[in-house]
Amino acid sequence: MAQREKPGMGRIAGPEKPGGSRAPESVRRAGALSAGEPAQDGARSGWLLENPTDSASVTRYYDEWAGAYDDELAAWDYRSPDEAARLLAGYAEPDGRVLDAGCGTGLSGHALVAAGFADIVGLDISGDSLAVAGRREVYRHLLRGNLQSVVLPFRDDSFDALTCVGVMTYIQNNSATLREFCRIVRPRGHIVFTCRDDLYRERDFASVLDGLAEDGDWRSLYQSPPSLYLPGNDAFAEDIKVIYFVYEVREAPHGLGRGRKSE
Numbered sequence: 001m002a003q004r005e006k007p008g009m010g011r012i013a014g015p016e017k018p019g020g021s022r023a024p025e026s027v028r029r030a031g032a033l034s035a036g037e038p039a040q041d042g043a044r045s046g047w048l049l050e051n052p053t054d055s056a057s058v059t060r061y062y063d064e065w066a067g068a069y070d071d072e073l074a075a076w077d078y079r080s081p082d083e084a085a086r087l088l089a090g091y092a093e094p095d096g097r098v099l100d101a102g103c104g105t106g107l108s109g110h111a112l113v114a115a116g117f118a119d120i121v122g123l124d125i126s127g128d129s130l131a132v133a134g135r136r137e138v139y140r141h142l143l144r145g146n147l148q149s150v151v152l153p154f155r156d157d158s159f160d161a162l163t164c165v166g167v168m169t170y171i172q173n174n175s176a177t178l179r180e181f182c183r184i185v186r187p188r189g190h191i192v193f194t195c196r197d198d199l200y201r202e203r204d205f206a207s208v209l210d211g212l213a214e215d216g217d218w219r220s221l222y223q224s225p226p227s228l229y230l231p232g233n234d235a236f237a238e239d240i241k242v243i244y245f246v247y248e249v250r251e252a253p254h255g256l257g258r259g260r261k262s263e
């Protein structure tokens with residue numbers, strides 16, 4: 001990250017869109033919408049609950065959703081961006097550089113600015129979501145990238161902090177992506193992310209998180225109880241909650257986790 005850009009000057013860069021133009025059956029069946037078509041909560045929820053980790057499908061879905069995402073999430077009383085930003089502000093200095101990994105349309109970047117952060121880079125796989133995020137003028141820089149394609153396009157220790165809000169659902173190999181987060185965040189920097197409580201259990205996420213701690217990549221600072229995620233969405237409401245995590249990247253004096261960083 002050589003050059004710092006002014007907010008609003010961020011340009012969108014990154015790989016070409018994966019996949020072809022036609023959505024797979026799972027997306028069409030669950031109600032991927034064409035432009036102008038009204039949102040159907042049930043169809044959205046159906047797709048979200050399929051927990052897709054196929055990046056091409058996820059990209060298509062979020063590209064199509066981008067124009068309506070903010071309004072629909074507001075209707076579902078989505079609180080995670082504000083809560084994650086508030087948590088990070090409790091640990092990190094506001095003048096640090098933050099990567100908003102899976103920034104989507106920029107709700108999470110907007111919340112970071114409201115919490116006092118100013119130097120924010122956004123990365124997402126959905127180009128149409130990034131276009132919405134760019135119009136918010138809260139990011140120094142925006143780029144298109146796939147969090148499942150590790151190695152991520154950043155040098156070691158590029159960031160003072162990282163947030164990843166509402167994204168882990170779509171990541172198959174959580175361990176690889178989280179290790180990569182530890183590589184690009186400096187020692188003693190902070191990582192705040194969310195995970196749905198149903199997937200935390202189903203994917204044995206606790207073992208993944210503990211594994212990184214045992215390897216010296218990070219140490220846990222905070223884990224919330226399962227909290228309301230989308231209280232205004234009938235399919236989530238009281239049934240599917242979200243857990244917030246705060247980790248500190250380790251110095252790893254024993255050289256385990258840090259040993260994975262590039263020379």
Ligand SMILES: C[S@@+](CC[C@H](N)C(=O)[O-])C[C@H]1O[C@@H](n2cnc3c(N)ncnc32)[C@H](O)[C@@H]1O
Pocket residue numbers: 055058059062080081101102103104105106107108123124125126129145146147148164165166167170171
């Ligand atoms: C629920 S939205 C969250 C967006 C934003 N963080 C927020 O809180 O509003 C999930 C975002 O993750 C992005 N995403 C999913 N899989 C991804 C991947 N493999 N690489 C990068 N972004 C991904 C989607 O494009 C989408 O914008």
